[in-house]
Amino acid sequence: DQQVKQNSPSLSVQEGRISILNCDYTNSMFDYFLWYKKYPAEGPTFLISISSIKDKNEDGRFTVFLNKSAKHLSLHIVPSQPGDSAVYFCAAIWGNEKLTFGTGTRLTIIP
């Protein structure tokens, strides 16, 4: 049972444009959400997070939006840069501090 879903396995975006990565979840108990970025053969690096009491969190070029009623979150990257090309994982957590990850979306920024 995949409780966190990233339905787009890949996404291509022109450099300078906005990248929007989506994530859906099914467990209404999740109360904290995170985005990680992963390059090949490296560990994921933490990007940005959001608590369920908020609907938006912004950090530089990265903004995460949370729609609790739709059980949906998204990561916006603007402007997109070539170094943003990577696999992005969303993750959710509640209570016992175990992260549940989505399957990832491979973002490719086209110069």
Next chain:
Amino acid sequence: SQTIHQWPATLVQPVGSPLSLECTVEGTSNPNLYWYRQAAGRGLQLLFYSVGIGQISSEVPQNLSASRPQDRQFILSSKKLLLSDSGFYLCAWNSGGAHLTQYFGPGTRLTVL
């Protein structure tokens, strides 16, 4: 600052051989520690987690085991590797409590032949 180390970075082992992957964290005390495996099309799968020395929780039944002999050391082991154990293994830590973000090590690429 906190750092997390994993070794080896890559490993090639024959089927049936034993395995020991090590993870250590520096710069923090009593971290929560986690072992994940990244599999194609399945994201990051949690294998084990530990909230203290000698305390191990297993998430999925498998051919692997974990141990935490010291506060900042987490070991992933197997007595006999299977072909299906090939993958990219990641160790992660967090401070627990209100600190929910986990931080990952560089990973170990294991190939079982």
